[in-house]
Amino acid sequence: MPDISEVIQELRAQIGKEYGHRTSLPVDKSAIRLWAIGTRWPEPPKRLYWDEEYARKTPWQGIIAPPGFNPFAYHVDEERMQGPSTYGLLRTGEGNRGINAGGEATYHAPIRPSDVITSVSKIVEVSDLKTTRLGPSVFVITETRWTNQKGEVVRVYRGMGMRY
C-alpha cells in the first residue's frame, strides 16, 4: 500500500498540468431559478434570476445566474476527468482520502441563460507532509478556471483540499 509521501511525489509531478476538462450543456433558465431558490429559501428568489422583463431594466440587461451557480450539475456535454484528480483516488489507504478545506472564487463575466461553460483545473501547490488531527496529511491547492462560449473568463476558483 502506498504511503502519503508517494502521493505527494505524484501530485507534485502534476503541478501546472491541466486536468478535469468539462463542458456544460447550455445553461437553462430553470436551473438558474432552482439555484436561486435552493440558496435563498425560505425567502423567495430574487427577480433578477427569473423575471426577464425585470432583469432587462437592471445593469445586467437580462437574467444572469447568481454568483456561485454551478452549471455542471446534472450531466455535462463532455467529461474527460483525467490527470491529477484521479491520482491516488483509485487506491485506498494513506493519502487517498480527502476533505474540502475551503477555497476562494473570483467572479468575472456573469453566466447567462444558454451559455456553455468549460472548466479546466490544475494543481498549483502541494504542501510538505503535515501532521493533522487525521494523521499524516498534505494540503493541495488547485485552480479551476471557467470560460464561456465567447472565451471570456467566468470564474477562477482556488480550492484547498486536504489529503490524509
Add this chain to the structure above:
Amino acid sequence: MSNETVYWEDVPEGMEIPPFVRKTGLMEWNRFAAANEEHFEYHMDHVAGKAMGFPNAIGMGNLRFAYLNNLLEDWAGEQGRVKVVGCQYRGMNLEHDTLTCWGQVIRKFVENGEHLVELHIGVRNQKGEETAPGRGVVVLPSREA
C-alpha cells in the same frame, strides 16, 4: 434584504454589513442538494450522519459558501457586484444550527476603474463558533461614476 444602493464613498473601513441569517436543516439542505446535485446520504439521512459520528445529518460546505455569496450580493445590490468570495471550512453545520453570515469592511481601494471594498467574512453558528472564516471583495457603485 435591502434594496437601498450602497455607494463606495459612504462605506467606512471597519463597518459591519447587514448579516445574512438562516436556520438550517433537512429542508434547506435538500433544496440545495436539488440545485447543486449534491446528494450524499450524510446530507439527507440522519442515520448516515450518525454513522459518521454526528448527532444527525450534516449540512454542505457549498451551501455556506452560497450563503456568503448572498451576504455580499445583498449588500452590493444590483448596481454593484460580488467579485471575490472565499472561506475555509473549520466547523460543521449541524441540524437546526442558526448560521449568521457576517462581514466587516477592512479595506477600500480603486483598481482598473472599479471601486472595491474588501471584507472579512464568516459564518457563525448560534454558539458563536466561527465555522467558515474568509474574505470577500465587492464592487460598489461610485458617486463619481
